[in-house]
Amino acid sequence: MGFSSSEAEDLSQDVFVTFLERLDQFEGKSQLRTWLFGILHFKMLERRRALALDSRNDTIDEIFESHFDANGSWQRPPADLERLLISKESGVMIQNCLEGLTANQREAFVLREIEEICTGDICKILGLTVTNFGVLIHRARARLRHCLEAKGLNRP
């Protein structure tokens, strides 16, 4: 989720310690997995308190809009990513591009696409409305697409 490996190691230890300490408070109302990710989320928030939250405006929104004309039709269709995404380096590129996302966008993307947690549970974990989550995942995917597109253009 965008931490260095040593930070990630600290963080997961932290999560498991809290998990064991609070195990008796787990009421079984949510899935254990949801609860664990909830703990992880709060531990990450603690670490990121110094960092500013996502701003209301993100330049990626303008980039997304620039694909369409005034009528909402494509004026700049999405470039081909197929070849890039099936190539051997696609993992490294995705990892690379994920680093360009804000912490919240990355978290939304990882929970949704990699952990495959349903929107309802992600909203519970992150304390978001469905609309807020929509904005985050939209920006995350747009940023990732944009970054991959740029990498595709730079390839021989």
Next chain:
Amino acid sequence: MISCRNVAKLLMSDQLEAQGWWKRMQVRLHLAMCKICSKLELQIQQMRKSAKNMSEQSDADSDLEERILRRLSGR
């Protein structure tokens, strides 16, 4: 008629399921006819797949889980 921009927005923001059946139907119809929008839908799926592969690969490369378990059990 629903515009390409709105279809793209619904796909990218995962909000399709939250729409009423009529809207969902319009989007499905649009995707059946519009090559560019269905290409975007495919790309979203491909990015998901690549991200998943990437994470499985890095999971396989690390023994972090094992180390945590070892530390927790005091071995």
